[in-house]
Amino acid sequence: MTTAEERVCEEIGALEAILMDDVVVRRVDNVPKSLETVVHPSTGDDTEQQYVCVTLEVKLTPEYPDSSPVVILKNPRGLDDCVLASIHSQIFEKLSKSLGQPVLFELIELVRENITKSNLPSGQCVICLYGFANGDAFIKTQCYHYFHNHCLASHLIAGKKYHQEEREKLPNWQQAQFPQYQQTCPVCRSVLNCDVEVLKKAPPPIDSTNEPPFHLTDKMKQLQADMAAILARQRAKGGVVGSGDSGPPPLTITTPADNNATTPSRHVQASISGQGAAKEAGARNGLPASPDDAPGSPTARPEKVPYRGFNRRGKPGRRRGPR
Incomplete structure (x- = not known):
């Protein structure tokens, strides 16, 4: 060394x-x-x-x-x-x-x-988006994230209410298996253990109570006008999906239930239209509607013939072939 x-x-x-x-x-x-x-x-x-x-x-x-x-x-x-x-x-x-x-x-x-x-949290409370001022009641979680007591209490109460509503939507046999509500950090989802009854007694953030009433400023009006112009330009170029389009969506996700739908999709409609035009042209020329419909074709549809049903002994009868 x-x-x-x-x-x-x-x-x-x-x-x-x-x-x-x-x-x-x-x-x-x-x-x-x-x-x-x-x-x-x-x-x-x-x-x-x-x-x-x-x-x-x-x-x-x-x-x-x-x-x-x-x-x-x-x-x-x-x-x-x-x-x-x-x-x-x-x-x-x-x-x-x-x-x-x-x-x-x-x-x-x-x-x-x-x-x-700098032993005072800087930045904003991610729940209310107000900063931390002297006199605010705030909490430091185990994961070193900071929230106003009033804001975190409201967040946890709303989260528990949503959890209970989702649980009540399930059948009784599934409710017993539904996980219990667990407090989590709004930022990193770490597990919390807070006394909500104590937190909700805290006053709202000072900055929120001193905030002047909202009014639409000229800057915000100009921003709205700029965004409206961008949207109009994108709509004119077809860049806004589903805006002003009365037809089927460009991308159709089909399911087995869609196979029984009475209204075919755009691509199916085009295929049907093409087949109909071919059949009409063939009929005018005395030809089968398509090569597959010609007699003897491997894919030709079988000729419909009467079916004898069951004979007296309960055995299926024979189908009579074409004569």
């Missing part, structure tokens, strides 16, 4: 002693190659107040620490693009100033300091 590798092993060993199970180190031939850790805000022992997090991955180059490692931020929760861009910029600056020096622990603390300042 070279001197540089020994220095890296010492740094990683000290880091593992500080973070313990919170850091995962990948080694090749007992030499550290990369590390990964989930960074949370500094909230002491109150983990319930940690609303954001991010996974920090550091890939060590063969020349580290004399060359900068590759740093990747993965799976951000509650952090918008602006915060991530700021963290990336500070990491790049830190690496530029720390060539030749151990920098792994300082990188982790730099990320922790930034997300501690």
Whole structure:
């Protein structure tokens, strides 16, 4: 093991002693190659107040620490693009100033300091599409997604109602086998375990109550006009399927029941029309309607003859052939 590798092993060993199970180190031939850790805000022992997090991955180059490692931020929760861009910029600056020096622990603390300042979910509640303001009652799920308490309660109540309605549509013997309702995250479908009665007591989002009444702006009117012009242009070129078409659909999906339908499809109608024209032409010339209808043809239809039915002994009678 070279001197540089020994220095890296010492740094990683000290880091593992500080973070313990919170850091995962990948080694090749007992030499550290990369590390990964989930960074949370500094909230002491109150983990319930940690609303954001991010996974920090550091890939060590063969020349580290004399060359900068590759740093990747993965799976951000509650952090918008602006915060991530700021963290990336500070990491790049830190690496530029720390060539030749151990920098792994300082990188982790730099990320922790930034997300501690941003320990309020940024972005929008995916249910109501309003942001999170100071004073809002919101919840952090086990999968690190954020919703207003009021919005999540409404979502879970509606989901349970829909589940019960679908169950009641089934016969009684199938209802017993129907799976029980399970709360899930609206974003990632992870299983939730929330007290809906407590959530629905929360007030609506502050931004929703302060939102001015809706009115149609000039910008929205112009957007409607532009979309109407695009639709008219597509309809004129036949690009809108089913718009103004009184005939059969271009693509007909047939089922066994369609074989007994009284109205044939467009392609069947064309085939029937072609066969009718051929038969009329043949009749005028004294010819059979088609080669297949000529006597002696392998596919010619059999001549209809009377059937004797059953004889007195209950045995089928013989069919009289053509004379």
